[in-house]
Amino acid sequence: MNKLLLTVAKRLGLGLFTLLVISLIIFLAVDMLPGDIATEILGQMATPDAVAAIRAELGLNLPIHERYLDWLGGLVQGDLGNSLATDRPVASLIGDRLMNTLYLAGLAALISVPLALGLGVLAALYRNTLVDRVVSVSSLAAISMPEFFIAYVLILFISVQLGWLPSLSKVDADQPWLDRIQLMILPAITLTFVTCAHMMRMTRATIINLLSSPYIEMARLKGLGPWRVIVRHTLPNAWAPIVNVVVMNIAYLITGVVVVEVVFVYPGLGQLMVDSVAKRDLPVVQAASLIFAATYILFNLIADVVSIVSNPKLLHPK
Amino acid sequence: MMISEKPSTTTDGHLAGHDARPSVGRKFTRAVIQAPLSAQIALLVVMFYLFVIVFAPLLAPYGEAAVVGDAYAPWGGEFWLGTDSLGRDILSRMIYAARNTVGITFIATVLAFVIGSSLGMVAAVTGGWVDQTLSRLVDILMAIPLLIFALLLLMIFGGSVISLVLIIASLESTRVFRLTRAVAMDVAVMEYVEAARLRGENMLWIVRREILPNILAPLTAEFGLRFCFIFLLVSSLSFLGLGLQPPTASWGAMVRENVMLITFGSITPLLPAAAIAILTIAVNLIVDWFLNKTSGFSK
Numbered sequence: 001m002n003k004l005l006l007t008v009a010k011r012l013g014l015g016l017f018t019l020l021v022i023s024l025i026i027f028l029a030v031d032m033l034p035g036d037i038a039t040e041i042l043g044q045m046a047t048p049d050a051v052a053a054i055r056a057e058l059g060l061n062l063p064i065h066e067r068y069l070d071w072l073g074g075l076v077q078g079d080l081g082n083s084l085a086t087d088r089p090v091a092s093l094i095g096d097r098l099m100n101t102l103y104l105a106g107l108a109a110l111i112s113v114p115l116a117l118g119l120g121v122l123a124a125l126y127r128n129t130l131v132d133r134v135v136s137v138s139s140l141a142a143i144s145m146p147e148f149f150i151a152y153v154l155i156l157f158i159s160v161q162l163g164w165l166p167s168l169s170k171v172d173a174d175q176p177w178l179d180r181i182q183l184m185i186l187p188a189i190t191l192t193f194v195t196c197a198h199m200m201r202m203t204r205a206t207i208i209n210l211l212s213s214p215y216i217e218m219a220r221l222k223g224l225g226p227w228r229v230i231v232r233h234t235l236p237n238a239w240a241p242i243v244n245v246v247v248m249n250i251a252y253l254i255t256g257v258v259v260v261e262v263v264f265v266y267p268g269l270g271q272l273m274v275d276s277v278a279k280r281d282l283p284v285v286q287a288a289s290l291i292f293a294a295t296y297i298l299f300n301l302i303a304d305v306v307s308i309v310s311n312p313k314l315l316h317p318k
Numbered sequence: 319m320m321i322s323e324k325p326s327t328t329t330d331g332h333l334a335g336h337d338a339r340p341s342v343g344r345k346f347t348r349a350v351i352q353a354p355l356s357a358q359i360a361l362l363v364v365m366f367y368l369f370v371i372v373f374a375p376l377l378a379p380y381g382e383a384a385v386v387g388d389a390y391a392p393w394g395g396e397f398w399l400g401t402d403s404l405g406r407d408i409l410s411r412m413i414y415a416a417r418n419t420v421g422i423t424f425i426a427t428v429l430a431f432v433i434g435s436s437l438g439m440v441a442a443v444t445g446g447w448v449d450q451t452l453s454r455l456v457d458i459l460m461a462i463p464l465l466i467f468a469l470l471l472l473m474i475f476g477g478s479v480i481s482l483v484l485i486i487a488s489l490e491s492t493r494v495f496r497l498t499r500a501v502a503m504d505v506a507v508m509e510y511v512e513a514a515r516l517r518g519e520n521m522l523w524i525v526r527r528e529i530l531p532n533i534l535a536p537l538t539a540e541f542g543l544r545f546c547f548i549f550l551l552v553s554s555l556s557f558l559g560l561g562l563q564p565p566t567a568s569w570g571a572m573v574r575e576n577v578m579l580i581t582f583g584s585i586t587p588l589l590p591a592a593a594i595a596i597l598t599i600a601v602n603l604i605v606d607w608f609l610n611k612t613s614g615f616s617k
Contacts, residue, residue: 018457018458018461021458022458022461022462025458025462026470029470029471029474030470030474032474140599140602140603140606141595141599143602144546144595144598144599144602145591145594145595145598145599146550146553146554146557146570146591146594146595146598147554148554148557148570148573148591149573149588149591149592149594149595152573152577152580152587152588152591153588155580156580156583156585156588160580160581160582160583161583167580167581252463255463255465255466256465258465258466258469258558259465259554259557259558262557262558273466273469274469274558274559274560277469277470277472277473277560278559278560280473282473285469285470285473286470288466289462289466289467289469289470292463292466293461293462293463293466296461296462296463296466297461300461
């Protein structure tokens with residue numbers, strides 16, 4: 001057990017270190033801008049005096065390591081600086097939108113994970129039959145399509161021609177829950193298409209791999225039905241790799257929302273980031289990238305820890 | 319994993335003469351005839367795209383950014399696929415966009431491979447601190463979601479074609495590095511590499527003559543897959559308005575430019591998106607076929 005804790009702790013430490021290095025990369029990247037934030041705010045025509053005043057106000061005259069530590073210190077306390085475009089604190093801009101993004105990713109995961117596992121098991125069970133072929137080919141197609149293609153096809157058929165669901169997903173916090181979910185269905189389905197395929201392929205491969213092992217043959221020879229073999233004998237051993245791929249796809253979901261949010265005008269963090277990149281709103285982009293990176297690392301970390309914890313060699317050390 | 323048995327080698331590890339084999343062209347023709355239907359169709363599709371790319375100026379009825387008619391002209395008549403919001407011919411823009419989008423993707427992919435695979439092989443052959451430094455650096459760069467990193471860098475370096483290609487190539491090269499290093503590691507421990515080392519061959523010679531020929535199959539497959547990823551990335555960035563800048567035509571940006579038409583039930587904005595999807599599916603099918611074939615050859 002000690003060894004297990006140690007491995008997990010090591011992994012967590014490494015994750016934290018990675019995050020620190022990434023914050024440094026993001027900070028330095030913005031620092032490499034030709035000119036600096038002061039000219040960014042005032043424009044190229046600003047007088048040198050005005051630039052100097054803003055530089056002093058923002059603390060740009062301090063040495064770089066002090067500025068980094070300052071920025072990092074603020075970050076830890078939830079102070080992300082002020083937006084250049086609106087002059088509002090970045091934290092207040094991001095807060096709601098981050099929640100919206102997480103809701104959307106959560107809803108998409110809720111649909112896509114059970115669907116992917118179900119289809120994966122089905123394809124494994126009926127492998128090399130028509131069912132399997134159809135599922136495999138459509139998953140390949142889903143992987144190959146740009147997200148906005150899937151999104152607009154859904155909009156064209158479901159909202160424009162059938163009129164079932166709205167094509168814009170402008171949710172806000174005052175709407176009742178049910179309305180918000182209704183607005184989120186199309187973006188969530190789009191995301192499902194994108195992530196489902198990968199999870200499904202992995203589930204299928206893992207289960208097919210296990211189905212060829214001797215203990216499964218034994219179970220079959222005992223006369224168990226195919227579903228019972230899968231549910232009682234195969235799945236327990238397939239969980240570790242499957243959970244791993246599921247968590248990694250959720251990590252992907254959280255960043256994959258960017259394009260989908262833009263298509264559906266969904267007020268999430270991704271849309272904010274794209275807008276801010278176009279406006280060159282540095283503090284917002286910095287904060288958004290860091291949050292995306294942190295979430296991504298966190299989920300990959302969870303995937304790692306799950307695979308460490310479910311590894312019998314570590315659970316039962318000799 | 320996917321490495322096929324190394325080609326017949328003489329005792330000192332040199333590749334046996336190429337002259338004994340049937341010509342590449344003949345081998346390829348035979349392979350295509352034996353290929354599954356899906357791969358044959360995919361090859362046809364890719365050839366069609368190549369044809370359009372090469373002969374774009376001859377095929378396009380109008381210029382890339384020329385305003386030739388009223389805004390939003392319907393399909394048919396003078397403009398086969400209608401015109402966009404500025405009155406530019408959509409078919410012509412589709413054809414030029416093939417050139418721009420696929421061209422940029424191809425250059426970025428080649429560049430990502432030049433950077434990623436050479437560093438990956440060097441890391442695998444050299445080992446030690448070089449390998450450690452490069453690998454840890456790549457680990458950290460890969461911990462940042464690719465699209466997010468690309469957005470951040472595009473904001474900093476601006477959206478010119480050169481910075482777009484360089485940013486995408488350097489970000490994707492980390493993925494190429496990781497794969498190349500992994501497969502090259504398996505080859506680097508072979509006796510014939512050891513023999514070359516003992517002979518006193520320098521690292522470049524070993525990389526070029528011993529490692530590269532033996533990891534060519536997985537690298538080729540990876541090239542196809544990477545091409546698809548980069549293609550989708552370039553398209554997404556253009557769609558977000560941060561890739562190729564107007565008036566240059568690109569499929570992603572064309573979807574964005576004409577998206578208004580969707581609300582009227584027109585499928586015009588979906589055409590460029592479908593062009594992206596079809597090419598990606600075709601390349602994926604070819605890669606699948608290639609992977610099956612090369613793994614089938616291994617004993």
